[in-house]
Amino acid sequence: MKFLANGLAVPLRKTALFATVSGLGLTAASDDAGAQSIQVWSGYPELAPFYEHVAEGMADEYPDLEVTVEAINLRDHERRVALGLTSGEAAEVIELASALASRYLAAGLLNQAPDEVSEFVTNPENFSEFFLEGVTWDGEIYGVPLFRGQSALYYNTDMLAEAGLDGPPQTMEEFDTYAEQLTQRNEAGDPVVSGWTLRLSGGGAGIAEKFWINMFQHGEFPLVETSEGKWVSRLNTEAGRAALQQYLHNLYETETVTIDLPADAEAFEREQSAMLIRESWVIGDIAAKAPDLNYATATLPEGSIVSAVNLYISGDGEEEQAAWDFALAAQQPENLLWLLDNVGWLPNRAGLDYSEIVAAKPAFGAFVDYPEDYAFFTTPAIGPIEEVMARMASKLEQAFADPSLAGDDEAIGAFLQETDDEINALLDREGILGER
Amino acid sequence: MQRRRWLFSIVAILPVLAIFAYVRVFPIVEILRLSVHKWDILSVAKPFIGLANFRELMGDRLFHEALLNTSIIAFGVLAITVPLSMTLAALIYHRTRSRFAGFYETTVFIPHVVSLVPAAMAWKWIFDAQLGPLNALLSVFGVEPKAWLFDPVLSLVCVIVLCSWQALGYCVLIYLVGFKNLPNSLFEAAKLDGASGLQSFWNISVPMLKPITLYVSVITLVTSFNVYAQVYVLASDAQGAPGRQVRVLVLDMLENSFRNYRIGYAASEAVILLLIVLLLTLVQFRLLRERRSRA
Structure with a gap:
């Protein structure tokens, strides 16, 4: 198993024809052709361990998939996204705030989500309308909500x-x-x-x-x-x-x-x-x-x-499919709770049980338990x-x-x-x- | 035969010319072209807008601030670096027989080869208002602590000091070459006439080193007009230790290009910078020509 994060490498191979994601019936396409590699670009260095954790969790089902995580300063990340997407050299998985992604969506530089991803994202049990809007463009789904700044x-x-x-x-x-x-x-x-x-x-x-x-x-x-x-x-x-x-x-x-x-x-x-x-x-x-x-x-x-940050996908072919699989793997409740517990960013997915984490770390209380009239x-x-x-x-x-x-x-x-x-x-x- | 030689010469230098045109000339032409277009880097459309970008620049507060800051930094670095490097080079040159000569040269040159980011981080610590050694030293002399990286004027001074520290080594090296090429006979004659070391330096070295001074001046100015990394590191967003963002031209261009998606506008700023650099180079040629015609 290998993972690339700031120099570290971990390859993951896909063996299953269809991989079930988060027990919700979401599936991933197969890859019998051998090793694949995808890159993940993040603007938050502290998130590198999270993406590594997601990749490690995919290792059993995707032993030949190599995931490279490049998490850098947000300002530099924004610049590389601008250059990368316009030159066709961007990573397959790109982390972007909703507000920033709008330009790229308008220019058609980010991929529209496949049906299984759209179904997952539009399911009201998974995301509220607020987060859904952040990844919607012209009525279509283009990303997977991940975490928020609150x-x-x-x-x-x-x-x-x-x-x-x-x-x-x-x-x-x-x-x-x-x-x-x-x-x-x-x-x-x-x-x-x-x-x-x-x-x-x-x-x-x-x-x-x-x-x-x-x-x-x-x-x-x-x-x-x-x-x-x-x-x-x-x-x-x-x-x-x-x-x-x-x-x-x-x-x-x-x-x-x-x-x-x-x-x-x-x-x-x-x-x-x-x-x-x-x-x-x-x-x-x-x-x-x-x-x-x-x-x-x-x-x-x-x-x-509330600054919503989502995962968007660029590229095509097998890498694109692997990238969507990665974005969905990140949505597994175990991974999202790990994100909150170990990194501290709040997951956007609804229906997660934070009780154990809040009991152990009461400081999270103000972020997940707020008054009814609390405005965002x-x-x-x-x-x-x-x-x-x-x-x-x-x-x-x-x-x-x-x-x-x-x-x-x-x-x-x-x-x-x-x-x-x-x-x-x-x-x-x-x-x-x-x-x- | 002559024609074949001429053809061979052309063919021989053609690859070099082609590479030069591609990596040097083409980007400049492209910048000039973009400066009269509106382009957001994402769309295919690049409508021609004439001089609209330049007109907007004339009224842009941030551009004015960047231009003023960059000019102050460039001329500030020039004012410090040129006389100081000439003096240091003179001192080192006249101590070449010392067993420490190599040490002096290396010491002065090291800042030029040290990686910029760690060096700037070290300077950031030096300038730190609360924990920095500079304020600690000043307090010994009863000077009140200064917010070096936050005050609008002092933050410029910090950038000038950092850039001068970096540029000094290279300028000293160039001056040392100049000193080594000065004819000894002139100094010996001056000594026979009773001139002191200081008089020889002022009346012989300084005038004779004028071409070197012009070269060093232009190189320093051009480099300083391109200042960016120094201000970026000194005001980096590191949690808990930010500083005032000294806006300079390159920073403004980068922001306009990749944060504001205004490539055409940023290109027009680049054209202004190009014109400034060209003007400075022309001044150098002019001054050199004047010197030659007087000679």
């Missing part, structure tokens, strides 16, 4: 107890007061442990995505679909102003966080931050890097972003979404570095309006600007 609050229970705080913050106002109480300072009064770590710098669209999550807790979403396929940027709203003001308040008024303090999951794991809003993969990361950290998770005040939103699947987010991130980075904006509602409004204008001009250029 955010929750992580908080350091020791630090909250030391600060005399019972339980996590429930409102965005409480986030501010908690952050103040949790911030630890040196003799000069400068923060050395941030009360609440915020995404303030770095390349890519992450700054915008994190801002969207916070803005959503204030009640609104920055990109609004005004009519079918038409969108408008509405950052300069009450929620948008409140969200930016909250960043600036924490940065410059209460100084619970600074732009140069260690940030994100790494800071939380090193106890350099008391609170963090992040996806479920952090649980796996903590287990690996900071197993002694005392922490818990909680749902956010209003709801969470997702990044719109529009062509220029990456450019929208990158431009918004660039503007927000400017705002975070400008202390003069703090407390100045008028200046904040003007700044957000300027950002709206830039994003709306971009949407107009693409012909998808809605009525303002």
Whole structure:
């Protein structure tokens, strides 16, 4: 048995004429012609062991199938997908977010799912409408939903107890007061442990995505679909102003966080931050890097972003069939539970029994047990979404570095309006600007 | 006979010319062509849009930022590298009889051959506001810690320092070749006339090394205008340790090409970069010609 993941190799041979997948009657075509090889491209390095696990699980039935897993940084992954698909040199199995896949689907660069895969994906017992939409194009199925990014609050229970705080913050106002109480300072009064770590710098669209999550807790979403396929940027709203003001308040008024303090999951794991809003993969990361950290998770005040990631297939012939078999093998409940338990990303498939994992790792609770009125939103699947987010991130980075904006509602409004204008001009250029 | 020789020469260099045309000329022509088209890399259609991409560039905030940052970095690296490499080369040259001469040359050249990513990661640690040795050193002199990788101005300084550190070794090597080709008789005559070492350096070495200086300047500028990996690593998305993303032209082109799917637009940026590099090269030729005509 062999598997190729960053240099490791494991061949798997197909011996069965029809392979049953996940006990649902899904079948795979045969291959008597000997060794086959497929590549899996992922944008999440931590997922390499999962794909290896899936391939290992296929070993008995597919001893001659060689699976190569190349899991790299998301930004580089996006570039290689763009180049690979257009040049015909892409991997057979490609992991892509729904929002990003729309361009490739529109261009016909990803394969339509065969009947057995479509049946599996469209079965409402397997996937909700939300995830089904993410892999549907022109009424046809083009991918298999795999996992999702969903955010929750992580908080350091020791630090909250030391600060005399019972339980996590429930409102965005409480986030501010908690952050103040949790911030630890040196003799000069400068923060050395941030009360609440915020995404303030770095390349890519992450700054915008994190801002969207916070803005959503204030009640609104920055990109609004005004009519079918038409969108408008509405950052300069009450929620948008409140969200930016909250960043600036924490940065410059209460100084619970600074732009140069260690940030994100790494800071939380090193106890350099008391609170963090992040996806479920952090649980796996903590287990690996900071197993002694005392922490818990909680749902956010209003709801969470859901970024659905799916497996798509390119190529043709036997490799294509093997790739679809791989995508379906990944859907076996045992594999999906392994994904949650060992990597931490939430599977999209419905009907999985997480009770054992949640009992052993209560931190997953906030991701799978949420209030009935908990709202979800997702990044719109529009062509220029990456450019929208990158431009918004660039503007927000400017705002975070400008202390003069703090407390100045008028200046904040003007700044957000300027950002709206830039994003709306971009949407107009693409012909998808809605009525303002 | 003459004709056959001429034909043989043509045939002999034809394969080289063909390869050169394919790997050098064709991409440039293709970039020029794409810059006047709209293409999203995915579709077959590439409508001709004239100079629309260039017009949009004129009003693009991110392009302006990238162009300004890249120019500051390029000329900043030039301002540091050229005088410093000339001085270091002079010091090494005049110490060639020292048993440490090889050591000096190797030490200066090592940064040029060290792989960029680990080197940039090391510099990222040096510039770290909380744990970096640079702030620790400055605090000894009572200087407040600086957010090197986050401040809009200081983050540019960091890129300039990193690029200069890398470029220095190559420039020193070129200057050393230049120093070794200077006629000793001039220095001996100057010494007889009572000139000090510093005077000889300023009045003989510097003017005589002008062609070398021009070459080093252009190479440094052209290389620096193509800066990308350094800013990418210094502001990489590593969890917990990001930094301010210094937007440079190549980064902007890559984003427009493979994240925003605007190949034509990115090509128009590449054309602007090409024009800048061409202009700098023309300036070099012009200056060299002026020098020759005066000679």
